[in-house]
Amino acid sequence: MKAVICGELFDGTALTLKSDWTVLIDKEEIISSHPTSDCEIPLDAEVIDARAFTVIPGLIDCHDHIASFGYEIAGRWGITEQQTHRHMRIASTLHQTLQTGYTTIRDAGGLPAGFRDAIDEKLIPGPRLLVSVGIISPTGGIAGHLSPSGHKTPFSDDPALPDGVANGPIEMRKKVREMIGAGADVIKFAATGGASSRMGLEPRDMLITKDEIEAIVDEAHKLGKKVMCHALGGPGLTASLEAGVDSIEHGTFLHEDPRNLQLMIQHNIFFTPTFAVYKYHSEKGTPHGKRRASELKTDHTKSLLAAMDQGVKIVAGTDAGGWVHGNNAEELVCLVEAGMSPSQAILAGTQTAAECIGLQEELGTIEKGKKADLLFVSQNPLEDISCLQFGETVSLVMKGGEVVSDKRHESL
Template sequence: MNKLSLSASLSLLFASAFNAQASTYITAKAMLDVNNGKLINAPLIQIDDGIITKVTKGAVPQLQAGDHHIELSELTLVPGLMDMHVHLTSDPTVPRSERIGQSIPRKAIKAAYFAEKTLMAGFTTLRNVGADGYSVIAVRDGINAGDIIGPRIWAAGPSLGVTGGHCDNNRLPPEMKYTAEGVANGPWAVREKVRENIKYGANVIKFCATGGVFSKGTKVGIQQYSQDEMNAIVDEAHMRGLTVAAHAHGTSGIKAAIVAGVDSVEHVSFVDDEAIALAKKHGTWFSMDIYNTEYTLTFGEQNGVAEENLAKERQVSKKQRDSFSRAVKAGVNMVFGTDAAIYPHGDNAKQFSRMVEFGMTPLQAIQAATINGAKLLKVDNQLGQIKQGFAADIIAVKGNPLQDITLLEDVAFVMKAGVTYK
């Protein structure tokens, strides 16, 4: 018995050591090359330690002991999708009056739940542009540590905003003396707030350059921060190596944010030819949420959205979609950003059909959610493609998404960093 036990123990030890070197192979019906839009038949992907080490065509995997073969013979492989504008702590099905009373720990739990749900929808990378109490930063760190399941997350801390502006909270009475934690006024104060966000783990900075749809008492077209303040925010963030996103509906705020050097402008509802020209000159990315209008106008009232906010949504929606079409036609840099939390998390891919409807080709829409998102995050040598040396973030759908973009709404397979989640 002692000899048998020793033999079994040695066998397990050997197998464990051998499996550490094991490879994963994926074969599929086809694979989309998002760079050129070509569909590659019968691809073979080799993955080691979460990284794609080889991509070939028409080959059969030569499996060694311990290797794993994932056979997706009826599916098309696509790089893991990226949504550059989400708010994981917010639940649109919960009335806004109830959300005010939610604690930071409660919001963090919501964010963890929605992070997993979004990953299962095929989104392996997210940019969370603003959350209270550094809650999503904690979720991101929990995902990275393997405590919970979710996508890769670039997380802002509290969004920067002016007193009484879109990123402040104007729904409470003055005697409560409440100010949102991201509020800062003046060039030195905003620099301090950027530093504070970085201190507590933010790896992207977000500020509100104009009023917004879902705040109380702000006008969507009105600029909030001055040019000097925006310049200071961007300079401080860039000095520390972080990218910057600017919420901006109004024309003057869009232009001021671009001139300040932001990496992306969010929403971009009231854009003009000068703003488009500035974006092209500076290489600024536009992130335009053109899906969620129908959800807001259909379900907003029953979800506790005030008439003031519904009226602003009606004001913005068509203008924003017109602006999207003009920006696409002009060749502005575009990423996929949905403002998930205005509609239910996990429905992110429903925006693809809107992007095609309002001017993009299916390939352009997919590129916005893959290679373009990676470029915005400055990780385009690591993410956004199924390519040797890149992270093994891979999804699969049944059919050709270039022929039917809605196939991305029903993802059959999800892998992140070489780990299969669906």
């Protein structure tokens, strides 16, 4: 049994702080959360003094690419280093990500399910993972991994990462089953071009047919999996909402069609804006990537504000894995810059994020019955959200009741 005596607690159930609060933990689970004055601490409990910190729930990133380390084609094809070396790089990134306060990550493509299983088996330290394994799209879409010369990757025969290209509803159903067979917890498909897509594939281009989208959603839902949909705007975005996907990733031009937000409310579809990645694309991307990412910033902010106004559920997802690892909290800073309050941004990365990934019974808040994922922060992130960047002020990380990072001596 552990008793965490908090100075200030942001438990993710409301937008405000609680003062002088004590959280009791038995093994993995939170068994009570009460004002310290009302809390009877069992004599055999290990008392952890967190009075110098603001305690918040473990953070969740709903859209990361842990196995991406750049956008150049050789790296994407996995031919710049031996697989073993690459796997160690991924393991190191997972450890780093956990230490910065991210206790759960939903990977949106490129990460084999074996990493999830290795973490669950405690072979390596890392966040709890949900993986999509690959990204599904028809020929010509994002899953194609074409080189600028037009060559397709000649190297992909790793059974842990099936090729994502499929055409027509029947093949889409097969592809969904194939991804699940390779260990996918969630199905990811791409309905439109993106900021970093090659020339000619624009963010409002619909790169899939309506019956293909319907087949993906139906097959995934029948097999109990949620569907995350890469869509920036245009008819591909609206058709995906009509088909009942579970979350829209990027959603940059959502605000352009008033039906979009209504459909999201109607079908309880989450919105994962990805501001951090566009910042990188606009600064360091290809010439056309830079142009697109700079152009879409205003629309992205407009979509966020319109979604907030309509009450659409918004979650934090960086998508920045290809540029930088270990700074998932940058997205929280971006959300605040775009118009959220710091407490709203933290909810987007905790309570609402847990609901988006279907783990709201276990994660996202510090309350009775949830897994004990909590962070001790040496500054108050409600006053300055940027203190969470790179986990700089995250002094202690607890995942499932276990202290997995403890730097308290550095901050006191």
